[in-house]
Amino acid sequence: MPKDTRNNDTQYAYSVGKIRAIERKLLDKGKLDRMVEAKTPEEALKVLQEADYGKGGSDSVNIYEYENLLRDENKKVYNLMKEIAPEPDVFDLFLISNDYHNIKVLLKSEFSGQDYASLLVESGSIPSDKLKAMIRDRNMANMPAIMKNAVEECIEVYNKTLDPQVIDIILDKASFKQMKDTSIKSGKGFIKDLVMLFIDLANIKVFLRVKALSKTWDFLQKVLIPEGSIDSKVFIQNLDNPLDSFIDALKFTSLGAFLQEGIESFKSTGTLTKFEKLSDNLILNYVKKSKYISLGIEPLVGYLMAKEMEIKNARIVMVGKINNISNEVIRERLREAYV
Incomplete structure (x- = not known):
């Protein structure tokens, strides 16, 4: 609660x-x-x-x-x-993505037989050596429940499919779910809305990549992160439409102006470089509101x-x-x- x-x-x-x-x-x-x-x-x-x-x-x-x-x-x-x-525990929320990055590295290293230790990052909410021991020993009792379930699902699904892409799909969804659950438990509306913005931006980026690769609706549904503020139907219904239709569907939301500029750049360059910069600026402009708050x-x-x-x-x-x-x-x- x-x-x-x-x-x-x-x-x-x-x-x-x-x-x-x-x-x-x-x-x-x-x-x-x-x-x-x-x-x-x-x-x-x-x-x-x-x-x-x-x-x-x-x-x-x-x-x-x-x-x-x-x-x-x-x-x-x-x-x-x-x-x-x-x-202080609230700030672990911003380290969760590093934990999931490390889990991806550890699982892919195990499954491929390659040593990817140099790709591990130190700044997670769980030290990388502890994560490594948990996964190596299959002793994940001390992991947060969402993380534990995701790791177990990765191991099970990979062993059935031998497809490393499933690791990214499962862990990306779990990472954002854990972030959202943590933000809700914090009781801080400012943090909850910030995490929602993270999810929306991640989903838009996923949508653009899937569209550029001409992937199917089924694939898009697999990779979309649930519980963002943009209904998944908006993405599904516009997958086969021109990008202008997607912009029109969201132009009266708080993301309208950002989408117009970001997607126009994507259309003209074929890269997400400008989109990613605008995404970061959007996040920064959201948190700039805190400059006018004296307590909290x-x-x-x-x-x-x-x-x-x-x-x-x-x-x-x-x-x-x-x-x-x-x-x-x-x-x-x-x-x-x-x-």
Whole structure:
């Protein structure tokens, strides 16, 4: 049963104050511009160090180790949430997708006989070594029920079909189901609506990919994530129609303008690059509402999402600089800044 948190927001007074203080170090447009305009990757990396990435200051970091810097920053922000949030377990919701990524890696490694350990990510709600032991020993009693059932279904269905695609389909659905269930149990409408947005964006992306591959209705129904705000019938009925019909079906919803721009780009380029950027901007604009909330979990979630986007932007710039990509192309790929 969802928690009644209407009278609990005052417990966030300290943590919101802390977040407001450290928000000032987020990379704003000016700092991102400095990174993009940097003459060398080293100059771009220096902007991150000035924003307290790594140890901060002038400590020398090899530019090719920037990914370690970004990964450490991601861990640092989640550790901060756990440290200052009155309800730290709520933030596990944002790590669930990493757990399911690791499960995919572990199962595919087992079934193929290949070692994919390098693809495991550290920042999950369950340490990757514990997940590995649970799956290896088939001892999953301590897994959340949704996750346990999904892993068991993957093992059963793969053994019958030998089709690795079933692993992705089963685990993607389970990941979003666990996120949605967790958001509902939190009693936080702001988080529940954010997860709903995640599901809707994932389903639209799936729809576009399925349509581009000329897959069947049956396949689309298998891969659609249930319980989003967009009825599955909208996707099914428009699979064989022009994309303009899909846009028309949703133009009077909150996603209307986003779909118009994102799908037009997809139609003209055949890629989801612009769509994914617009999706990230939509998420960021949703959480920006938290900047005007003085008490509650919203400012913490806003900061967390802001750091996720900031790290993504930092990665885009560093990849661009190391590979001599033009400043114009780098700018086109950047997401909006939170501040």
